[in-house]
Amino acid sequence: MDAPTCVKALGRVAPRSLLLEAGITPWQIEHALNDRRLFRVRRAWYAVPDAPADLVRAVRVGGSLTAVSAARRTGVWSIDDGLLHVSVPRNAARLRSPDDRRTGLRDDSAGTCIHWRRTPGATTRLVEPAVSWLIHALECQPDEYAIVLLDSAMQRGLVTRRELEIAFRDLPDRYRRALARSDGRAQSGTETLARLRLRALGIRVRIQVPIGPDRVDLVVGDRLVIECLSREHHTGVENYASDRGRELRMIDGRLLTMTLSYEQVMFQWSEVERVILGRIADRDHLWPRSRHPRNPVSQE
Template identity: 40%
Template sequence: MNIERAIDRLGGVAHQTALAELGFTPVDARAAVSAGRLMRIRKSWVARTGNDSDAVAAVRVGGSLTCLSLLRARSVWCAEDGDLHVRADRNTSHFASPQSRRVPLDREVHRVKIHRTLSGLIPSPDTRSQAAQPALRASDSVAVALMQMITCQPRDHAIAAIDSALVKKLVTRHRLETMAESLTLKHREAVALSDANSESGLETKARLRLRALGIPFRSQVPIRGVGRVDLLIGDRLVIELDGRKWHSSEQAFTRDRGRNLTLHEAAYLPMRYSYAQVMYEWDRIEAVIRGHVRRREHRWSSRQRRDGCGFENTWSESTGARGMRPAEPTR
């Protein structure tokens, strides 16, 4: 394996300690830089020539890619803020532009958010021996990025990102719980409120807000002829949340309306909301839901039960067996 392939294996950018673990010396790196096969982006850091990734930019600034910038690159659901999120050691004082080490960092102009390493998250260089120091990485792990996000973003956004990472199996709950235990109550609460069954960030946000209102619900409930619905309040109030990615095509529009019709045929009360409505008009949604619950329209009426309602057409996802079961009682 040559040094270029080693750099590729390390994600396209590498510190000399990581290269040393693969058997490459500083002399090897200097020779590759002189030949134009690699470029030096910071002292002891090299990358493949032409690599303009966020990880390279973060190293050039003076730290590691983290928080939203790292999570977006891993396809974790998170908000967009247009900033480059960089984690730096607590004693780092010199930061440079993402484009050039010769230009001092202007956080507003260069759109860079500096995160200081959380105390207790990663041992600082002065608390470990040089021999025990692990190779430096250009990008944080998903777990570390999530811990940094909890201090950076609104609670609902952070929990939505945790849910997404758990669903995608990019991290384990045990790993997050272990890390949060050494941090703050805010970190422990965010991990405790996460749910690996949440299908999207929108579902997480709605779930947390309904929980805050004290309105009981179930998530990802399977209904015969429809599939799983995002949230079910009481017996029949179905909440469907349309993310931008999966509900923007004409085919998706037609499918969603077909689901609504099937739900109406079975006497459910479907409510479908867009990404923008959940993100920016939740107060209006909340008022509508509270109205339905106050009027007890989320429960089957006596007449509906006499007509055969009051049972959910469901199936067992483990066995594939279809059947009927009574709705769980809710207030």
């Protein structure tokens, strides 16, 4: 195995120490650097030319991806704040600019958010473990977005509620409050945001409710079904046909359905809230007393 192949196997960015452990010689590293099959990220760290930019930039700073940056890398539903979130040891020194290893990271460096790990010493990790990056995310994200991250990480199986309970035990109260409001059943961040906002209004909301062969995101009252789409959701012909079939079954069961787009949840929530509150004020979310539903919604 040559040096570039070894670096690729280690995640496309790797420290000198792991290359030497794998049997790569210093001469092989230098040869690959001279041939431009590797480039130097910072002292004793190397990357292949097609290495992911976020990993390269975090290592160049002097740490590993964390918080929202780690969420994006691991596929967790998150709101992009435009920052590079980097975890560094509490005794870290000589932090560098993410874009130039010869330039120090100054206090006014735009676009970089530093999170100080509680433990000293360097790490060879490119991305912090899930529990760690979630702790860092709760340091800098608004409550709603932090709960989105908790929901999504649990739903994807990256972390369990028990692991978070243990990790948050000695942290400030806001961590435990966020966890208490989280629910790993949520299928998207838009669903989480809608749930949190409706409950903040004192509205009882059930999530992931089975209705016949289907399962819906949110149910308010007896029959107001709210489906929340992600930005990338339901674009193919197969998904479109499946969604229309679901809607037909809902209408046949006399359910009141509302499908919210990503843009409506993220940018037009006041209008969504007005419509939902209007439906509740008119008691449209409850079964009429004189009519028996064909397809009652599970009350579990």
